Amino acid sequence: MKTDALLIFTRNPELGKVKTRLAKTIGDEKALIVYNDLLLHTRNETSALECDKFVFYDTMITDNDIWSEAIYQKKLQAGGDLGKRMQHAFETLFEMGYQNCIIIGSDLFDLKAAIIENAFKKIGDHDVVIGPAEDGGYYLLGLKASNTLIFQNKEWGTSTVFEATVRDLESYKICLLDRLNDIDTFDDLKRSSYDWAKLNRDRSVK
Template sequence: MNNKALIIFTRNPELGKVKTRLAKTIGDEKTLEIYKELLLHTRNETQHIDCDKFLFYDTTIVENDIWSTEYFNKVLQAPGDLGNKMQAAFDSLFQKEYNHCVVVGSDLFDLKASIIENAFKALQNNDAVVGPAEDGGYYLLGLNQSTPAVFNNKEWGTATVFNATMNDLKNVKVQLLETLNDIDTFEDLERSGYNINFKEQLL
């Protein structure tokens, strides 16, 4: 068994249920199209990383989708807020005796396999690794053991999350990765350089 586990959190790609802040600007259909491209990008970047990979769906496990069971173990997210979901995911894999666990979302065109590989390398000599997001959150978190504090008492989806998380990790050795832009709003999408014609949608 590989001692490294990658956790990928994803939302089931359903119209009107993904990236609602982005959808307020460009509409549900364009937003779903973009989210599906984000999922495809995430799959392509993670599929061949040397680790065991666990895809956590938010509502329903889908057997025949872009995530092949040849590469991805399919799991359902636990109930509760994002912190509860992530803690349950990490704890389930530490209980399976993985030594290094990393979680990423599925909303970054900037995500690269090399970034995740560097996170696993960092966990060889650090207690935790964090990839800050431009919006004040984080796009990646890696741990070597269950650390409940980082998942509790957070205002998820706000600019306070990264700083609050770093405060929880102040007594352990932490490696920071490069800051990336995750896609939550139209402004995020513009900064990403994503090439799409919004003119018709916005008129």
């Protein structure tokens, strides 16, 4: 067991249940294609990282998917809102003995392995590492101890999450990473590095 652990929160890729805001513009089938591409990107950027890696599924653990059991350990997210689910995931890994834990989602084509590696380096002399997202949330959170406060009383999924979290961390030494664009809407997709025009070229998309 290593001292560093990466937590990857994912949604099970089901038609009509992922990227619903994006689907309002491009439809459920294309939104599912985008989300599967996001999952692949996240796997490709994390698979070689020098840390233990955990995938937390939202509804059910899936065998024989893109997340190889040789590289990723698989767990199920707890119930409750996003804050409760993240808090439970952090507590689970700290109880397992990990010293530095970083959580990411699977919503960013702009997220690279080097960003995560840098976050693990920064947490060495900081209490918290946080990567703000352009929509007012955050795409990465690194802790080296459980912190229940930052997971409570947040309006998850809104533009207030990052600022509210930073307010809760006023007494902590924080490292802020670069602001990145996560994919929730079609405008987000167009601003990203994704070849979104491929959706119109893909014959499997009707």
